Amino acid sequence: MNTIRPLVVIGAGPAGLMAGLTAAERGIKVLLLERGNHLGGKIPVTGDGKGNLSNIDLDLSHYNSSSPGFPLAALREFGFKKTREFFEKIGIKLYTDQGGRVYPYSQEAASIQKLLVAEVHRLNIEVITGIDIQKIGKIGSTFEILMKHLPSCYAHRLILATGGLAAPQLGATGDGYRWAVQLGHHLEPPFPALVQLTSFLPHLGLLDKLKLAKVEITLFIDDKLKANASGDLLFIPCGISGTAIFSISRLVSLALAQGQQTVIMINFTPGLNYQELFQSFNEQKNYYPQKSLLLFLQGFLPERLSQFILKTLRIDFDLTIGLVSEGKINNILKNITNFYLPINGTQSWKYAQVTCGGISVKEVNPETMESRIVPHLYFAGEILDVDGDCGGYNLQWAWSSGYLAGKAAAQNI
Numbered sequence: 001m002n003t004i005r006p007l008v009v010i011g012a013g014p015a016g017l018m019a020g021l022t023a024a025e026r027g028i029k030v031l032l033l034e035r036g037n038h039l040g041g042k043i044p045v046t047g048d049g050k051g052n053l054s055n056i057d058l059d060l061s062h063y064n065s066s067s068p069g070f071p072l073a074a075l076r077e078f079g080f081k082k083t084r085e086f087f088e089k090i091g092i093k094l095y096t097d098q099g100g101r102v103y104p105y106s107q108e109a110a111s112i113q114k115l116l117v118a119e120v121h122r123l124n125i126e127v128i129t130g131i132d133i134q135k136i137g138k139i140g141s142t143f144e145i146l147m148k149h150l151p152s153c154y155a156h157r158l159i160l161a162t163g164g165l166a167a168p169q170l171g172a173t174g175d176g177y178r179w180a181v182q183l184g185h186h187l188e189p190p191f192p193a194l195v196q197l198t199s200f201l202p203h204l205g206l207l208d209k210l211k212l213a214k215v216e217i218t219l220f221i222d223d224k225l226k227a228n229a230s231g232d233l234l235f236i237p238c239g240i241s242g243t244a245i246f247s248i249s250r251l252v253s254l255a256l257a258q259g260q261q262t263v264i265m266i267n268f269t270p271g272l273n274y275q276e277l278f279q280s281f282n283e284q285k286n287y288y289p290q291k292s293l294l295l296f297l298q299g300f301l302p303e304r305l306s307q308f309i310l311k312t313l314r315i316d317f318d319l320t321i322g323l324v325s326e327g328k329i330n331n332i333l334k335n336i337t338n339f340y341l342p343i344n345g346t347q348s349w350k351y352a353q354v355t356c357g358g359i360s361v362k363e364v365n366p367e368t369m370e371s372r373i374v375p376h377l378y379f380a381g382e383i384l385d386v387d388g389d390c391g392g393y394n395l396q397w398a399w400s401s402g403y404l405a406g407k408a409a410a411q412n413i
């Protein structure tokens with residue numbers, strides 16, 4: 001058997017990097033194995049390229065898991081304060097926006113990746129990229145990692161940080177799930193979360209790429225009100241995206257998987273209610289009755305959205321407001337303030353930012369991220385059944401769980 005290494009970390013995304021750095025800082029010799037050709041995984045594309053790496057409000061309510069209290073220990077031990085200290089120590093200045101979202105001051109996510117990689121070099125962590133792991137087994141208490149084109153590698157301790165299934169084009173493979181299951185773990189079924197939603201409603205294509213800065217949405221599942229959200233809304237060719245949608249997409253994903261009926265009600269004019277719009281219609285009708293309906297709507301809606309509403313209701317754009325009946329204007333204004341959009345799916349994993357579900361955390365110690373089934377096996381990051389809201393919560397989970405796993409794996413080797 002080759003030399004047995006003290007600690008091997010598989011997956012060099014944010015969670016694996018944090019785990020490896022934490023262990024190496026404690027004097028442990030770490031080997032980092034990464035399938036891709038670079039370290040840092042998705043970091044450069046996070047937060048629209050600006051890297052929303054944390055949030056000042058790390059309340060547990062921003063996290064989801066089938067064991068809801070599971071993330072608490074990690075967030076307590078490595079919360080915002082320690083995260084800030086860590087990044088400042090490695091040379092990354094941070095800034096916080098008005099919503100509490102934390103970014104690197106450079107406003108470039110790539111700077112997070114570069115400075116983490118510099119730490120990997122400073123701490124002499126051994127790195128092998130481009131590896132193809134075939135199997136992970138156990139010989140007694142030693143982990144055996146079988147690789148294609150390379151001799152097997154052996155380890156006393158192993159951290160799996162291979163992420164989930166979201167964004168396969170950026171390296172997600174789901175391999176870690178397979179290895180963990182082979183070692184005796186169970187999987188909570190994975191679904192895409194923080195993902196765009198699709199609808200079969202005709203004419204949506206008219207709105208492609210239209211972004212509305214602020215809308216209010218209400219989610220109904222099987223006719224029951226399930227959630228309210230507000231934020232921006234971005235139309236895509238066959239559906240909707242944006243922060244308002246991301247915040248409820250997890251619920252939609254789970255509901256659709258159970259065959260439930262999902263409808264989103266959109267208020268396109270928050271701050272302007274039905275009565276105000278109706279009064280404005282009557283004023284405009286007296287002021288300039290020859291004005292077209294389309295032009296009237298453009299007084300408070302973007303042109304393409306005005307066209308979409310009229311087209312959906314099969315109403316002539318050129319109808320003059322002086323000739324619009326009360327029933328018709330009622331219908332139009334109700335659709336502007338309460339537009340019902342049936343949802344028939346989520347976009348594929350390619351468009352998801354995060355995975356909900358993953359390795360069942362019932363089989364993992366929340367204080368150490370160590371497996372309760374296989375001693376000296378640890379997990380970190382998105383591979384676990386924990387996902388966070390949009391706003392820096394998922395990277396924070398990678399830092400916090402990675403820190404705990406690296407710290408625990410470095411003890412008593």
Ligand SMILES: Cc1cc2nc3c(=O)[nH]c(=O)nc-3n(C[C@H](O)[C@H](O)[C@H](O)COP(=O)(O)OP(=O)(O)OC[C@H]3O[C@@H](n4cnc5c(N)ncnc54)[C@H](O)[C@@H]3O)c2cc1C
Nearest residue numbers: 011013014015035041046047052163171381382392394395
């Ligand atoms: C477009 C986009 C934007 C996002 N923006 C934000 C944001 O602004 N804020 C935020 O908090 N979260 C954001 N997220 C989510 C966040 O990036 C993830 O939750 C986080 O990267 C998870 O970290 P991880 O290390 O657990 O997994 P990953 O980042 O997925 O890293 C896993 C690593 O394991 C490697 N790997 C996979 N399979 C193997 C294998 N078989 N062998 C060896 N290595 C393997 C991968 O190549 C990768 O390097 C975003 C996600 C996406 C897709």
